[in-house]
Amino acid sequence: MSLKSIAPGIVLALLAVAAPAMASDYQLLFLLQLLMMIALAQSWNLISGMTGYVSLGHTAFFGVGAYAGALLLQWGFPWWLAIFKGAGIALLVAAPLGVLTLRLRGPYFAIAMLGLNEIGRLVATLWVDLTQGGDGIPLSPARLPTLLQNYYTMLTLAVLATSLIAWVRYNRLGLELRAIREDEEAAEMVGVNTTRNKVIAFALSAVIPGAAGAVYAFYTSYIDPVSVFAPALNIQMIVMVLLGGSGTVWGPVIGAVLVRTLHELTWAQFPALHLALLGVLIVAIVLFLPKGILSLAPWRRRVRPDRAPGSP
Amino acid sequence: MTAAALLEVRDVHRDFGGVHALSGVTLQVARGRITGMIGPNGSGKTTLFQVVSGIDRGATGQVFLDGEPILGLRPSQIYQRGLARTFQLSRVFPQLTVLENLMVAGHRHDRAVRERAIGLLEKVGLREYSAVAGSDLSYGQQRLVEFLRVLMSDPALILLDEPAAGVNPTLRNTLWDMVRHLNGQGTTFFVIEHDMGVIADLCDDVYVLSEGQVIAHGDFETVRGNDTVLAAYFGKTAAHRGTEND
Amino acid sequence: MTEPLLTINKLDAAYGPVQVLFGVDMEVYRGEIVAIIGPNGAGKSTVIKAVVGLLKSRSGQIVFDGRDIIRLPAHAVPRLGIGYVPQGRIVFSHMTVTDNLEMGAFLIKDREQRRRSVDAVFAQFPRLHERRQQAAGSLSGGEQQMLAIGRAMMLDPQLIILDEPSLGLSPKYVEQIFEQLEELKAQGRTLLMVEQNAARALTLSDRGYVLELGRNRFHDTGRALLADKAVRELYLGGR
């Protein structure tokens, strides 16, 4: 990884650090949500973009993090500790689940994850003594972190998630994960410890949504099972990753920025239509840009040999 | 004999539903030699490789690599112990480049590994294809990449499942030369091949499988003279024509 | 000489942005066996895919029986009398042998007529008849290859195109397959095949083409190519 390749990232990050100085609270909230989507999209990218294990239930970890964060805050933990622990709990939940579900392949894994998310939602609904069930948990403003604190936490998460992807991408782990994506058995056969790698990727990809969920609970101040275990949120992550370019470092960032900005610009004007338009956009991307926006980049053209193998 | 055997298979059984793909296979691959395995289509050769390499973990019996039992281990663990193999239907990673395809198989991730990969590609004239995606190779090219992949980690034992099928005759010679060369340096090979010329040339020792059982064993000439083998494998005419490719 | 059954004229073909065939010319006459050989990646399979319509991006002329078929979609090709045996014994493995053959005769709407075609193929391959109710996936390699050939013959094609018919077959089956091919020729059918078992293929063939890097390299009778020193060294692995 050269300096040149991370330079745009550093510039972006610095801009984001400086943003609160010039943005209104509302703009800050917009940025906060954007950063959250970047963090989530990158975590999805880590497991699904890299290894090809398409998770339709990554919101399960978001939900777990949100509930853990909210409850810990209520029990008197300081907010930052609640976020840490929220992420930790997401990790603790993810690791064993990963061991179990990552044995499944293709659509089986995808749908099992969807099922896990639903089970998460049901647990949050049914475990009334802990979670207050479908009533949801309203958080008392006295204990909540400020907007600025939330913002910088989310920024840290987004940067962390993106760096993680960058690090993995240009690392042996990344190569191995991509080999798993292409052909898991063959990867095993060239010495890749697929189970270990997958579980590592899966666990890492669960930590960030866990932490992001906690921050979400804090800036929204109210969570209920339906709003945090939301399959639609998961689909948004997928849209952003694929739009930008799955398995790439900057693709999900570009995708998130594009979708959120477009949403912000159109939604107030055409409330009923903009969702249908989002649908049209998604269809158009799949049909005309199946490899994402980054695939348009000129340096990604394929190389072609002009000599046959074995020819003298 | 046992001491010299690098790979030892003892009474291995494998059923698929009602099909007995392997029924009590016992064989040994001697250290430092090239052992061949022939047999009609569907006789269980590939299945044996699947079992030995840990991909297929539904078999019973015993398999020893260098005296250590390996049945039940994961493929990656077996690979770490020095056994590498190719697949009969090539399994290149379609969206990794040719170079990445080889580098994945290196134990490390550094310049030396990279250079070794490039060197191997050079040998079969695929160097120019380093940056081409695996899926964009022709059938034969994919076979070659897969063959090179097993050479990336200096394995002690290499299992080859018809590595030359679909490879053009000139390159086949290169491929077999590489096998011979590595064997000269001490690598042990266990090869499935339908080309009798190659088996006759290369193999010190040949096993014949039929319907999941070893029906003959010995050097090529002995095996070829065996009536059961004649009937099961060569068919009447071919037996007398001997090798095919000369 | 009479008109060729198949003429390939200045064929260019590409996978996406990458061109792999450059002005390939070929002719196949009625009743002939023609072999295409060449190094890996030379474009042999690509020529075949272009002829049968599996490759969309192609230009030039492919004239079959007096008609340019280069713009024809793949599913319209069998109707013309071209049968295709794909590389790697591809059969519909979850279907029975009979159903596989029936698929080959998909274009025949009449059930009775379809049955007659199936019976004709069974007559040619008694082995398949024995296993007619078995799932194709459970056949041995050689049997699967026969099934693929049988399937390609269901519409009684004039031209049969085969991509590496002997690939991965044990000697006994290789023998059987080549015998079958000879028999087909004896029946007056025309065959175009790609083979890496080049020496063997050229022995059987009337004529052969050598492709390299997507271009015509040599072209002669099978015998002459076998005898040619350069060809032997470069492509047949002779030393």
Added chain:
Amino acid sequence: PAQTKEIVVGTSVALTGKYARTGQEQLNGFQLWVEDVNRRGGLLGRKVRLAYYDDESKPDTGAKLYEKLITGDKVDLLIGPYSSGVTLAASTVAEKHRFPIISAGASSSKIWARGYKNVFGLYTPATTYMDQILALAKEKGLKRVALIHADTAFPRDVARGVEASAKRLGLELVFKEEYGKASTDFAAMILKIKALKPDVVVGGSYLPDSTAFMRQAREYQLYAKIFAFAVGPGLPDFGPNLGAIAEGVMGNSQWEPTLNLPGVKTFAKQYEQRYGHVPGYHAAGGYGAGQVLEAAVKMTRSFDRDKLRRALLKLDTTTAFGRYKVDATGMQLGKPGYTVQWIGGSRHVILPPSVAARKTTYPFKPWDKR
């Protein structure tokens, strides 16, 4: 005339997502109020403008929008969003900025249990929804009550209210079960209830579940003297969707256009002229929220937030939506709920008697006599 700067009233509306339908009606109500108030000369002589955004029926979007309204648009007055969930999130933002907010479409008592000082309710709290019906049951000498409810915040509130009231009235709660949002089949529940032979079946429910329940109640011949559901029977679709099965089913309403209250008729007529359909309670709630703001501004003669907060706490006024009078936490106490019943294919207010348009049909007609 000296002050020409317009007064901006901010709100978020559910224009998309699960509350889209109700959101649109509520918005119509807001807009009608803005037109009216401007016709009356505005607020303290200044013209009123509505600033609103679509909150997509989502709490986090709602929270973001109130931040935008307060810090970005710098609105002068705030009206709350629709639904308890979005209100819970939005009110925290308002509380943070110490900005009083009239909640126009939320009835969960949780909102007022948090000690916030800036949320003021308009809707009758969900916990009191079934009180009139349970009182009716008591009056008729009924004893056994079966309660079912969905598992989200609002129905759970309704259920809590039913439990408390049943206890207070000495009714016996013989069955209570919660169900999930995707429940389409109530057969098991109905069979269990049937075995218990209840006199009253009460549901904390929405429209699809209450209609599915009644359909299957008919199929399995579940009989009770009173069937009553939250939300479902209060909506115009309930009758057409169920046909004859709807006959006699009771429900609640925050408001009805036929209510015998001052201002209701005028509003209903005006609304129908403007939008081409009879207003539902969401529309009236929107209009009423505006009127409460109007009254509070009139009382304080300023837009000062602290003064407004005090005024909203003290205010006792009657709008087209009904009476507004809150307790110390800001929860609405002044407005009773209304009970409706489907009679002869349309919905009528039957309770409380003071505003009733029709007499209660009692008991529920047995299935085999229909």
Added chain:
Amino acid sequence: MHLLEPVLLLQFLVSGLLAGALYALLACGLNLVFGVMRVINLAHAELMLAGAFLTYVLYAWAGIHPLLAFFLVLPALFGAGFYLQRLVVERVVGKGELQSLLLTYGLSIILINTGLLIFASDFKAIPELQGALIVGDIAISKPRTAAALLAIALTLGVYHFLKHARLGKAIRAVAEHPDVAMLCGIDVVRMRMFTFGLAAAMAGAAGVMLTMIYSFSPETGADFILKCFAIIIIGGMGNFIGALYGGLLLGVAEIFVAGFVSSQWAEAVAYVLLILILLIRPTGLKGAADVT
């Protein structure tokens, strides 16, 4: 306890099977599309709703009884599916699960929001064919029975068609090796159009029946599609008839859990069953062996 009375158990079983049959009808179509072109159609439930709304429109505007509307809705949905495949879905066939997932998600939100623009988010239903037949002590819901009979007839019909008809076999051939099928003279694109049309028609049929069983809005699809996913996993992905068993199993399991545990847990049944089955048999109960 009274729950263990044989009559009640039988009633549970009957009701569960009736509920399950409707799931099965929807799930079979979903599985057919997956089996033939490896496309996970997230818009499948919206196709069902399209059928339901069409039925509703015919009923509300022209007074056509849903059971008659059936004969109009089925061909309409078949046609819609047929051309939807041609215009968009075809282009993601063979491009991997993600692409098709995303595409059909796009389609589903287009459909939902167009529905919202036209019909708003009101809940509709049609009060026809209400009530139940009472046989002995068992109540048999009329609309649900009609739906179940239809579901089973359609599913078995399509199954028979796939297994024995020339076209049906061609569809299976396309599922396995499209290229080779093409060179058997099978117009692969057309077969896929036909398949998608068939699946859409099955979804439409479920929609017709839905109008008399439940209340629906353009957003109701989500409640069903998740369960359908669970069902096709339980029955084996791509295994057409497996979805029938899966649907029936789920219907019965749900009602027994609702009866003996609680209704809230009934919702979890689908997912718990799904996870359990995947842990025991990572490819579903029947495995994907018997494609379509």
